[in-house]
Amino acid sequence: MRLPLRPHAPTGALVVLAALVVLVATLLAGAGTMARAADEPRSAGASAGSAAVTAVDAPARRAPAVRRVAAGGEHSCEIRGDRTLWCWGRNTYGQLGLDRTGPGTAIPEQVGGSTAWATVSAGGASTCATRTDASLWCWGVNHRGQLGDGTRDVRLEPTRVAGRQWKQVSTGWFHTCATRADSTLWCWGDDSAGQLGVPGDQDRTTPTRVPGADWKRVSVNGWSTCAVKGDGSLWCWGRNLFGQLGVGDNRDRAEPTRVGTGTTWSGVSVSWTHACARTGAGAVSCWGRGDQGQLGTGALAGSTSPVAVAGGHVAKRVAVGEGSSCLIDDAQRRWCWGSDVYGQLGDGSAPGGSSPVPVVGPGTWTDLSLGWLHGCARTSEGQRACVGNDERGQTAVPGTAARQAPSTSTSPRTVTRREGPLSFRIATFNTVGNGHTRPYARDDQLAPARMRAEWTARALRTLDADVVGVQEQTAEQLAAILAAGEGEYASFQTPASGDLGVESALLWRRDVWKPVERTVIRTQFISRELDRPVVLLEHRATGRRIWVMAVHNAPWEYQAKRDKAVRAQLARINELEATGVPVFYVGDMNEKETIVCKVMAGTTLRSATGGRYADGRCTPPRGTMRVDWLFGPGDATWDGYAPSRIPLVRLATDHWVPVSRVTLP
Incomplete structure (x- = not known):
């Protein structure tokens, strides 16, 4: 059963079925690999996943045999039959191990020369692998010590991790864990959510032993860790916002906690927000976030305890990515949900x-690995095939990037102009820019911007926002948000406007609103003036119109900068009000009661949270006030206003997200 993510949402980028069928058939036939050249980073104007595709001629010969595959955040790796290691995709932090950063590659390149490799794990922006001599090597981003070499330095080529007799390794964005031949388990990197399973909550830059014994398999991602012991017991620890630890509640755990007492488990796979495991008999259960059907139960619902995947499959392999899951059954078929x-x-x-x-x-x-938004598998004939997101060339398959461009079509509607109230939901959402959250930046404790874009799009749908102002994102983040929303939302400005152009943008649902006029107001922001969108929207079902201004004003001690920006913004609002069309003013104003009084004194707008202005006196709203605001006409009715911190919002941003239904008479 295939469901749209929202009943009235477009079904995603259109692509003919024949393209994928031909692709898989080609891979199974062992034809040579074709790949696109991947620029990194993409130009700011590119839609997420819409990079140009360039086919590279390949000789008509059988592709090299593959032993293992590993799909990471935005890169992939494979160990070939001769035990050489090859990686491709994004390389911003040297995660390909090629002794360089910068542009990635959609063409697999060899790592570590003729070294014989045994296992490999592609993490968020780092990679770890064991050699046949049981030594462990890691490379890539290291901002939380996740490479285990005692430093926080980026490593551009394989760097040895102390210790001997390493068996299996799993690396994520913030931390890494690995087992040894003596069945001990060791973890290192970030421990802010207890994901290392050791006393204390500080980063560890070298392997630290996890209490307990008889550890056999481990899987990490996000801020969570799960591992299986030799007796078949399953244990998880770390962040538990969505119940992704499977222990029956949403409380974080700083030490291994048993999952599914009485069940004998044989393997586990962890994503940012859910996990799946298989029993010794091959039955698969999943737990955690389930709003995209990733638990496989037939329902779009999460669970804090293991729930059986529908279909009764006997699994030999199980793997999870963010929002999706897959297994290989005893007939070597690949099932995904x-x-x-x-x-x-x-x-x-x-x-x-x-x-x-x-x-x-x-x-x-016969083998399977899922990354953030793509996956790779090994065919029964020993060939590699990848599917999914290809923004960075991580699938090494030509033409897949084009499948990801969001649809720009909108179902035609008959506009019936009528009198009466107009009701819709409006919000403002500070997405926190990649400039603040990338590794080694001020807020690098937040998840990577690419994943936060996915959660932002899901949060907007969960909050049922029809109009939303967004702030701080880069052009690439905005493109990813639009792609993750499958074209449900349109924006102004667009990613083509570049990072500064989209620092504040307005989104609206395509099937609810039609843009009539799109313009900007240029106002002060710290050391420069930036464009802020001012959009005239027409409600498709009624023909009624509204103006929306979405802003982001200077933070911290820059009060004079804020004052200058707000004066210009309120002057424009007065001009818009003079047209007789209702005006909304939303965004991150970086002020509390001060902005309320400015708005009420200078315009006829009022806050969604209340407040009063009369006889030259301002009475701010009661209760807790934050810096993100919704303002609208004085005769508007606000219903159900709430500064949201639902789990998806908590993953995506460190701000509260104000959202409310508003009704115009």
């Missing part, structure tokens, strides 16, 4: 929507 926004289910259908139950894809398979 959850989000298919980027075609990551690989079942041959057009990308888009989601499936809350497993769907089968073509071919036969």
Whole structure:
């Protein structure tokens, strides 16, 4: 059963089924690999996943045999039959191990010369692998000590981790864990949520032993860790915002806590917000966030305890990505469920929507790995095939990037102009820019911007926002938000405006609103003036119109800068009010009661939270006030106003997100 992510949402970028069928058939036939050249970073104007595709001629010969595959955040790796290691995709932090950073590659390149490799784990922006001599090597980003070499320095090529007899390693964005031949478990990197499973909450830059013994397999991602012991018991610890630890509640754990007492488990896989595991008999259960069907139960609901995946499959492998899950069954078929926004289910259908139950894809398979938004697998003939998001060339498959461009079409509607109230939901959302949150930046404790874009899009749908001002994002973040929303939202400005142009933007639902006029007001922000969108929207169902101004004003001690910006913004609001069309003023004003009094004194607008201005006296709203605001006409009725911190919002931003239904008479 394939479901759209929202009943009236477009089904995603259109693509013919034949393209994927031909692709899989080509891979299964062992044809040489074609790849696109991947610029990194993409130009600011590119839509997420819409980079140009360049086919590279490949000789008509069988592709090299593959032993293992590993899909990471935005890169992938494989160990070939001769035990050489090859990686491709994004390389911003040297995660490909090629002794360089900068532009990545969609063409696999060899790592570490002729060294014989045994296992590999591609993390968020780092990679770790074991050699056949049981030594462990890591490279890439190291801002939380996740490479385990005693430093926080980026490593551009394999760097040895202390210790011997390493068996299996799993690396995420913030931390890494690995087992040794003596069945001990060791973790290192960030411990802010207790994900290292050791006393204390400080970063560890070298391997630290996790209490307990008889550890066999481990999986990490986000701020969570799960591991299976030799007796078949399963243990998880770390962040538990969505119940992704599977222990029956949402409370974080700083030490290993048993999952599913009485069940014998044989393998586990962890994503940012959910996990799946298989029993010794091959049954698969999942837990955590489930709003995209990633738990495979047939419902779009989460669970804090393991729930059985529908279909009764006997699994030999199980893997999870963010929002989706897959297994390989005892007949070597690949079944996947959850989000298919980027075609990551690989079942041959057009990308888009989601499936809350497993769907089968073509071919036969023996190994499987899912990254953030893409996956790679090994065919029964020893070939590698990847599907899903290809923004950074991480699938090494030509033409897949084009599948991800959001649809710009809108179903035609008959506009019936009528008298009476107009009701819709409006919000403002500070997305926190990548400039603040990238590794080694001020707020690098937040998740990477690419994943936060996914959660932002999901949060907007969960909050049912029809109009929303967004602030701080880069052009690339905005493009990713629009792609994750599958074209449900339009924006002004657009990603083509560049980072400064989209620092404040307005989003609206395409099937609810039609833009009539799009303009900007240029106002002061710290050391420069920036464009702020001012958009005239027409409600498709009624023909009624509203003006919306979305702003972001200077933070911290820059009061004079804020005063200058607000004076210009209120002057424009007065001009808009003179047209007789209702005006809304939303954004991160970086002021509390001060901005309320300025707005009420200088315009006829009022806050969604109340407040009063009469006889030259201002009475601010009661209760807690924050810096993000919604203002609208004085005759508007606000219903259900709340500064939201739902789990998806907490993952995406450190701000509260004000949202309310507003009704115009």
